[in-house]
Amino acid sequence: MSSLQIVISMTVLVISLSLHEYAHAAVATWAGDDLARLQGRLTVNPLAHIDPVGTLILPLLGMVYGGAFIAWARPVPFVPWNLRHPRRDTVLIAAAGPATNLLLAAAFAALWHLGLQGNQAVWAFISANVMLCVFNLLPVYPLDGSKVVEGLLPRDLARVFAATAPYGVMILVALVVAAPAVIRRPVGVLLELLL
Numbered sequence: 001m002s003s004l005q006i007v008i009s010m011t012v013l014v015i016s017l018s019l020h021e022y023a024h025a026a027v028a029t030w031a032g033d034d035l036a037r038l039q040g041r042l043t044v045n046p047l048a049h050i051d052p053v054g055t056l057i058l059p060l061l062g063m064v065y066g067g068a069f070i071a072w073a074r075p076v077p078f079v080p081w082n083l084r085h086p087r088r089d090t091v092l093i094a095a096a097g098p099a100t101n102l103l104l105a106a107a108f109a110a111l112w113h114l115g116l117q118g119n120q121a122v123w124a125f126i127s128a129n130v131m132l133c134v135f136n137l138l139p140v141y142p143l144d145g146s147k148v149v150e151g152l153l154p155r156d157l158a159r160v161f162a163a164t165a166p167y168g169v170m171i172l173v174a175l176v177v178a179a180p181a182v183i184r185r186p187v188g189v190l191l192e193l194l195l
Helices: 003-030 052-065 086-116 120-136 144-152 155-162 165-178 181-194
Strands: none
Touching (some): 003 086
């Protein structure tokens, strides 16, 4: 990657992750829990959401040295028992981040179709947000997809699924290292649909 591409990609990543986390905070606040707002997370300001390692260092190293694309921001906290409908609202809060990434990808895909093919920033917004959406929807703890699946399963099955939480990071690393197609294939399909 050239220096310009790295600057564009890092800027897009920080903006996209910040909007992803803002969406979690906004839905949590709407659903009745004020913790995110009280902690200053109900903002699009990247400074409230940046995780130095996950938002800056690892993505930058991946871009410079061509490694795996791994990125995250500081998770938005919420208190489930403060929610008006805890099971439903937990699903909505979890889904809000990936849904925001999908909306961003679709908006920039529309710009792409309106004649901005070849624009590096537009392409960066499309590709980064598709990757963030797909990755975060994997049904593996601690990703958003795990909370969506847990909330949609019947309570007995949800408890069984929740028992995998302590192994989530190991499962996630195994998927990224041993089965990258698990992520690449749906990313490719979604990109084809958008473009």
